[in-house]
Amino acid sequence: MADQPGRVAAQGLWHNNPALVQLLGLCPLLAVSGSVVNALGLGLATLFVLTASNLTVSLIRRVVPDAVRIPVFVMVIATLVTCVELLMRAFTYELYQILGIFIPLIVTNCVILGRAESFASRNPVGLAALDGFAQGLGFALVIVAVGAIRELLGNGTLFANMALLLGPPAADWEIRIAERGLLVAVLPPGAFLVVGLLIALKHRIDTGLKARAAARGQAAPAASRRVRTTGAIH
Amino acid sequence: MSPLSSPHLHAPLDTPRLMRLVVAATLPGLVGLLWNFGWGPLINVLLASVFALGWEATALWIRRRPVSFTLADSSALVTGVLLGLALPPLAPWWLVAVGTFFAIVVAKQLYGGLGYNPFNPAMVGYVVLLISFPVEMTTWFTPRELLPEGVALPGLGESLSRVFLPGAQVSPADAFTGATPLDLFKHQTGLLVEQIYAAYPLFARAELAGYGWEWVNLGFLIGGAFLLAQRVYTWHAPVGMLLGIALPAALFYDGGSSESGGSPLFHLFSGATMLGAFFIVTDPVTAAASRRGRLFQGLLAGVLVYLIRTFGNYPDAVAFAVLLTNFAAPLLDHYTLPRTYGHRRARRGTEKIDG
Numbered sequence: 001m002a003d004q005p006g007r008v009a010a011q012g013l014w015h016n017n018p019a020l021v022q023l024l025g026l027c028p029l030l031a032v033s034g035s036v037v038n039a040l041g042l043g044l045a046t047l048f049v050l051t052a053s054n055l056t057v058s059l060i061r062r063v064v065p066d067a068v069r070i071p072v073f074v075m076v077i078a079t080l081v082t083c084v085e086l087l088m089r090a091f092t093y094e095l096y097q098i099l100g101i102f103i104p105l106i107v108t109n110c111v112i113l114g115r116a117e118s119f120a121s122r123n124p125v126g127l128a129a130l131d132g133f134a135q136g137l138g139f140a141l142v143i144v145a146v147g148a149i150r151e152l153l154g155n156g157t158l159f160a161n162m163a164l165l166l167g168p169p170a171a172d173w174e175i176r177i178a179e180r181g182l183l184v185a186v187l188p189p190g191a192f193l194v195v196g197l198l199i200a201l202k203h204r205i206d207t208g209l210k211a212r213a214a215a216r217g218q219a220a221p222a223a224s225r226r227v228r229t230t231g232a233i234h
Numbered sequence: 235m236s237p238l239s240s241p242h243l244h245a246p247l248d249t250p251r252l253m254r255l256v257v258a259a260t261l262p263g264l265v266g267l268l269w270n271f272g273w274g275p276l277i278n279v280l281l282a283s284v285f286a287l288g289w290e291a292t293a294l295w296i297r298r299r300p301v302s303f304t305l306a307d308s309s310a311l312v313t314g315v316l317l318g319l320a321l322p323p324l325a326p327w328w329l330v331a332v333g334t335f336f337a338i339v340v341a342k343q344l345y346g347g348l349g350y351n352p353f354n355p356a357m358v359g360y361v362v363l364l365i366s367f368p369v370e371m372t373t374w375f376t377p378r379e380l381l382p383e384g385v386a387l388p389g390l391g392e393s394l395s396r397v398f399l400p401g402a403q404v405s406p407a408d409a410f411t412g413a414t415p416l417d418l419f420k421h422q423t424g425l426l427v428e429q430i431y432a433a434y435p436l437f438a439r440a441e442l443a444g445y446g447w448e449w450v451n452l453g454f455l456i457g458g459a460f461l462l463a464q465r466v467y468t469w470h471a472p473v474g475m476l477l478g479i480a481l482p483a484a485l486f487y488d489g490g491s492s493e494s495g496g497s498p499l500f501h502l503f504s505g506a507t508m509l510g511a512f513f514i515v516t517d518p519v520t521a522a523a524s525r526r527g528r529l530f531q532g533l534l535a536g537v538l539v540y541l542i543r544t545f546g547n548y549p550d551a552v553a554f555a556v557l558l559t560n561f562a563a564p565l566l567d568h569y570t571l572p573r574t575y576g577h578r579r580a581r582r583g584t585e586k587i588d589g
Contacts, residue, residue, distance in 0.1 A: 183365060
């Protein structure tokens with residue numbers, strides 16, 4: 001199939017987005033999305049782990065016996081997370097301290113084990129790595145969007161403290177739009193509200209696209225077999 | 235008029251009439267607030283009603299629901315009035331706008347409108363404001379009669395300018411702001427109840443609880459009694475809530491020692507007790523379905539109010555307690571299903587009916 005890479009990418013970024021459609025990895029998505037810098041740090045770490053774990057799992061998929069595949073996958077993921085943790089401790093120590101337990105907890109992010117099990121262990125290396133990258137990017141984009149909305153509403157700023165992640169050049173990136181904000185947005189209820197509204201927005205866009213496709217007289221493309229927990233089940 | 239002779243069967247109250255009765259019943263309490271705190275509460279109530287109706291109309295229009303038909307049920311008006319009564323006097327207009335937005339759009343219309351909201355809309359709005367803007371939300375006034383010599387509550391003009399131009403004020407509001415009785419009592423450690431009562435005119439000049447506030451609470455009690463007489467709701471939820479506050483208060487009164495949580499009378503006539511018991515916890519949409527369920531829900535809310543007031547960080551807790559018991563309503567329904575006529579015992583909410 002020639003268009004398979006394109007379809008894999010579209011699945012990860014939109015149609016089967018881990019954060020908005022599969023609702024996997026909600027714990028970091030809700031807990032670490034208080035500001036753009038936190039969200040970006042965790043998003044990038046997840047992106048890296050997801051791509052590398054899909055690549056590795058796909059490489060070893062023919063030598064791992066079925067019975068022990070889950071422990072093996074977890075070992076692979078834990079190794080990669082340890083690498084990320086050590087890297088962050090070396091280069092972005094303050095951000096590492098802010099994110100705290102959520103960096104080691106990437107091991108338990110269901111998106112990663114889910115993709116290893118359902119995609120990487122059944123597909124060739126190139127495609128598996130692309131899937132990991134697309135799913136990771138989909139997750140990272142959503143968590144950064146949630147972080148941006150919550151930071152803007154809750155603190156009235158955008159890109160505050162980006163130097164924690166990107167070093168001195170990013171020191172003056174902070175955009176202050178209001179003196180203070182709606183504190184509830186940076187508190188836990190705000191995370192649920194913003195994620196819920198983003199899911200609603202995605203549904204709205206999908207409905208609009210489907211209506212437009214129907215108006216053009218084309219049948220909407222048949223949905224692929226995939227994990228879905230929100231929206232209509234096809 | 236149809237030419238039928240008596241006896242007539244009364245039509246049950248429909249939603250618009252019921253809602254208007256509730257609004258009318260808040261009047262005695264509102265009068266108490268106006269007498270003690272000046273024009274602020276009236277501006278709050280009017281502003282919150284206008285915003286609530288505006289948000290409701292906007293949300294209905296976006297959802298393509300009939301706007302004028304739904305607005306006429308007055309439920310948004312009740313939400314606005316209740317939120318307006320709960321807000322501190324002379325809250326800036328944007329505070330009211332944000333609060334009513336969360337109450338009407340987020341807590342009510344996003345869930346599907348009247349009848350589908352799991353949480354009391356007015357209290358959702360209040361809690362969002364309280365945790366987002368703690369300073370604005372805890373700025374209450376000293377009751378009119380207790381103001382120091384030469385200080386008066388702001389008149390209508392100044393009140394309006396404080397509400398609509400909050401940034402342009404020359405004189406700070408410090409002159410007439412003051413602690414509420416609950417605030418004051420909470421922050422007196424190491425004093426006997428007697429000593430606290432003697433030291434502050436807020437208590438020394440009061441008959442029941444705290445000066446001014448006791449009259450506000452009496453006003454809401456009268457309004458509630460009116461609604462009970464009109465059979466808008468049964469006694470179960472309000473009495474449950476008042477008992478839930480009074481019983482633990484009696485238990486922890488401790489003879490008025492320095493560790494005392496305050497007398498039952500103090501808790502019954504302070505803060506938002508009566509507003510909560512007769513106007514908030516009685517909301518039929520978010521309450522348990524059966525009478526027994528509502529009694530337990532009221533008790534639970536009352537106990538929570540007492541616990542948070544006495545051992546928590548916030549001076550008053552009606553909004554938190556009501557939201558938490560709204561969570562509990564489905565569970566209460568499961569355990570308090572009434573016995574069906576002809577059955578020996580009540581079913582459980584999740585019991586299979588056949589087989």
